[in-house]
Amino acid sequence: MPTVKEILETMDYGPAPESASEVTAWLQARGRFGHFIDGSFTEAGETFVSENPATGEALAQITQGTTKDIEVAVKAARKAAPKWAGLSGHERAKYLYAIARHLQKRARFLAVLETLDNGKPIRESRDIDIPLAIRHFYHHAGWAELVAEEFPNHAPHGVCGQIIPWNFPLLMLAWKVAPALAAGNTVVLKPAEFTSLTALAFAEICAEIGLPNGVVNIVTGDGATGAALVDAEVDKIAFTGSTEVGRIIRRATAGTGKALTLELGGKSPFIVFPDADLDAAVEGVVDAIWFNQGQVCCAGSRILVSEAVAQEFTARLTARLGKLRVGDPLDKCTDMGAIVHPTQLARIRDLVAQGEAAGATLIQPETQLPAKGSFFAPGLLTGAEPANPASVEEIFGPVATLTTFRTPSEAVQLANTTRYGLSASIWSENVTLAMDIAAQVKAGVVWINCTNQFDAAAGFGGMRESGFGREGGREGMLAYLKVPEPKRKPETKATDFTARPSPETPSAAAIDRTPKLYIGGKQTRPDSGQSYTIAVKGRELGLAPLGSRKDIRNAVEAAHKASGWGKQTGHNRAQVLYYIAENLAVRAEEFAARLKEAGHDPKEAEATVRRAFHYAAWADKFDGAVKSTQSAKITVAMNEPWGVMGIACPDAAPLLGFASLVLPAIAMGNRVVAVPAQSMPLLATDLYQVFDTSDLPSGVVNIVSGPRDELAKTLAQHDDVAAMWYCGSAEGRAMVEAESAGNLKASWVMENRDWAAAQGREFLSRATQIKTIWVPYGE
C-alpha cells in the first residue's frame, strides 16, 4: 500500500472495494439452487454454472428448468390463484409492503449479489437498481390497496408467466412481480440464465415474509425453459428481452387467448440541439450509453447532434470518455463494470467491427482493462451514417454512434428512421423546441434534458418493434387486469365471393347502384376489377367491390397521407364526429330501411348516431395524466394515437359494428383502413357518402370490402400499419396475432359480441398508446 506521502504525489483514488463476504458465505451455504415452487425450494436438478462476469469464476450452480418443472410451477400458481385474488386489496397490500420493507432491509446484500452476478458497478446496483425495485413494491402495495376502487369491473388474468432479461435482474423482477401481485395474479417467473441469483434471493424473501405458497414461483433455466413457460397453461405472458424473441413469443401465443405484453429492444435517439447545455448533454451520454455497460434497452445509443455544435460536442464527449473508470464492479470508484457474459462481449465486438468496416471511426480511451473477465472499453462511433449496421442494430454495449443533423425536422426524421421506438432523449434549453420534438418522436418514453429516468409511477414501454404494453403506474396495472368478457354472439355464415354473374339471385333495385371502395376520400374501383354478389335470402341487394392486396396497399398509403388528423384538436375531431351523427340522423330512416332489407336490426341506425355522439363527446376528454414521480420533474403521460390502424369489422351488425370500432379509433386521431362486414358491406359503403358530407378529411377512413380474413392478413402483415383490431373467427384471430409479429404491431382480437353496449374507455385506451415525457425543471 502506498504511503500518504506517495499518494500526495499522484492524488490517485485508490481501491474502495465493497465487501462481498456476506454474499459469498450465502452462496456457499446454499450450494446448488433448485427452483422456488409452491413456497419452497425444490431439489436441484440438472444444473449449469452462473459466473461472475468480472472474473469468470463460478458463483453458483443453477437448475435448468424442464417442461415438467414449468408445469408443476404453473399448477402451484393456479392452485394459489383463487385465494390470492380473493384476498382484500388491503391484505395483498400488506404482503407487498412487507416485500418492499424486506428488500430495503436486505438492500446491501442484494446490491452486492447483483453486482457479482451481473457485473454492473456497485454504484448502480446500490443507487439505482435496488432502490428502484424497492420503490416499485411500495408503489404497488398502494395499487393493491386501491385496485377495487380504482379499477372497478376489472379482474386479474389469473396465472402470469413472466420472463425477464439479465441487464437489470432484480429491477425487472420487481417491474413484473409487483403489478401482477397487486392486481391479484399469481406468477411463474423465469429469470435470465446469466443472472438468476437475485431472483432466488427474492424467493427467500417471499418465504421470509410468509407470502402464501404458490403466489410467486421462480423457475430458472435458459431459453428452452422460457419457451416452455410461454407454451404452458398460463393466462398472460409478460416478456422483457430482445425483439427477436419477442416476435417468437408473439407467434407462439397467437390464438391462445393469452394476454401479452412485450418490452423489447431499442436504438434510441439522443438528440442534441445547438442551444443545449453541452456539458450537461455530455453527462447525459454518460448516463445513457455508459450506464450498465450500455446493456440498456432504452439506452441513448444513437447520438444525433446539430452540425452547429457537432465538433465541440464530440471533443467534449471524447475528453469525458477518458475520465471513465472501467474495472472491478465491486469497487465504489468504478463507472463501468463487466459485460454480462463472454457471448455478449463477442456480439459487441462483432457489431463494433461491422460499424468500423462500414466506415465509422471508433473513439475509445486508453484504458487498461482487467486481465480477466468480460470487459469492453466505452466507445463512440463517429461518422456512423444511418446506413451503417452500427446505427441500425442494437449493440447492447457501451458504444454509441454519433451522426449530425442540420435542422430540427431532419433530427426528427433521423430519430424516427428506425424499426424501434422505445425512448428518446432531447437536449435543448428551448422548451418550445424540446416539446415540439417530444411530440414528434416515435418513442414510448421521452426524456427532455435528462436520460434514463425511471419511477414506479411512470409508464415505461415502447412503440413499434420495441413492443407494446406499459410497466409502471396506472397503465402498468391495466396490463395485469382484464375487463370481463362481453356477451358473445355467433359469427354469421360464410360469404360467397364468386365474381361471376349470378342470375339465380336477381336484383331488386330500381336504379342500379354501384358501391365502390373508399380510399383517400375517393370512391375507387377495386384493383381486381371484380365485384361479388351481396344477397339476402336469395335476393341480390347489389354488387360489392372485391378488394384485394393492392387496394389495402393503396388504402394504407392514403391513410398515411392524412397525418394531419392526429394533430387536430380533440374539439375539431369532435366537430366532425358530431357532423357525421347529424348527417346520419338525416338519413336514419334510409339506413334503417337498408338494414331491414339486409335482414339486420334497423335499430342499428339510431344506435350508430348515438355512438357517433358518444365518441364526439370523448374526443376532447380522454386525457393523459401528470405522474407523481420525483421532485422537480414534470412527468406527463400523453395518450397518442397509433397512427394508421387496420380494422376488420364483425360480419354481424354491419353498421353498428363498423361504427363501434372505427369511431373510437378516429376520435383518438388514428386513420383507419377498415374491412366492413364481408357479407353486408353495403351499409359501410353507404356511409362514405355521409363521411363525404361531414368534413371528414380524405384518408382518415378508408373502406376496402371483400374477404375479411384475406384482407386482414394483408393488414396484419403490413409493416406500415401500427395497430390492428380484428373481430371474427378463431382462425382469423390466431392469424392476425401471428401475422402481427412482423412489425410487432399491437393487435386486439375479439369475438363477435353484443354491439349495443360496445363503447367506452376500453376502446379508447386500445386506440391509443401512452407516451411518457419527463421534464426536469429548476433555475
Place this chain on the structure above:
Amino acid sequence: MASPTSHPSVPRNPGMPLNLSWFDRIAVNTPAAQNRAAQLTTRRSLKKEWQAAWLVNAIRCIDLTTLAGDDTEARVARLCAKAKRPLADHILDGLGLDHVQTGAVCVYPTMVRAAVRALDGTGIPVASVATGFPAGLMPMNLRLAEILYAVEEGAAEIDIVITRAHVLEGNWQALYDEIAAMREACGDAHLKAILATGELGSLRNVYKASMVAMQAGADFIKTSTGKEGVNATLPVSLTMVRALREYGARTGYKIGFKPAGGLKTAKDALAWQILMREEMGTEWLQPHLFRIGASSLLGDIERQLEHHVTGRYASSSRHALA
C-alpha cells in the same frame, strides 16, 4: 513576496478585451448540473490511506480564514499559528509526514500586517479581502485604495468582491471595467474574484460573471464571501469550473478556483477535490490552482485524520484552536 498561487509552469492570466460572444448565449441547465454534482460523490470514494492523503491535501489548499468584526491582532496570530502547524505532531507522525501547512491565511486589510508578521519565514502567503468586502458597495476610488493599502501592508493575494448589480443588470462592460481596474491595482498580488454566487440568481449568471472576471484578468475565481445566504455549493462550483476550463481551452491560461463558505466537513473537502479532479485533473488539486476558503473545516479534517492514525474517534478539545 512571491505568491504560491504563482507557479513556474503557470504563466499568469493577463486578461483580454471583453468578449461577450464567449458567454452571452451560454446554456446552463440547473437540474442537470445538480444531477452531475450529486453523482460526483457517488461515483468516487476514498478509503484508508487515500482518504487520509486527500484530507492532507485539502489542508494544503485551505485559505485559513478569519473575517469577523471582533478580529484582533492576537486572534490573527493564533490563526497563523494554526496555519503553520495545522496538525498535531502525533497525527503528522502517524501519517508519515514531516510538515504540512495551509495554502494561505485570509484576513481583513487591517489585519494583514499582523498576519504577515506572524507568518514570517513560513512562506505562507497572506490573502486579504478588499474592495468593501463583503457587499462591495463602496465608491470605486475607495475600493481601489483598499487594494493598494492591503498590498502595501504585505498581502500577496487580494480577494475582491464584485458589484452584484452589474451582473443582475447584465452590465458586463461595467463588471469587466471594475475587475480590470482592481487587477491593475493589485500589481503583483494575485486577484481572486469573489462572485457572491448566492446573490446572482442563476447558474447562467454564475457562468457569465466567471467568464467576465477571467477576461478582466482574475487569477482565481471564488464562489462566495461566506456572508451570503447561500455560499459554495457543488452545482455552482461545477458551473464555475466549467467556465474556467473553457477559458483555459480558449486562451491557454490556467485559472484557479476557490470555493468558500459552506465547506465545513472532511466529507465536503473530499467532494470538492473530486469535483476538481474529475472536471479538471490533478493539477487543479494543487494550491496554485485550488484553494478552499474555510475556518471550521480544518478542525473536522484534523479529527478525521486523528481517527485514521489512532483508530479512535477524536475530540476537538485535544486539538489546538485556530
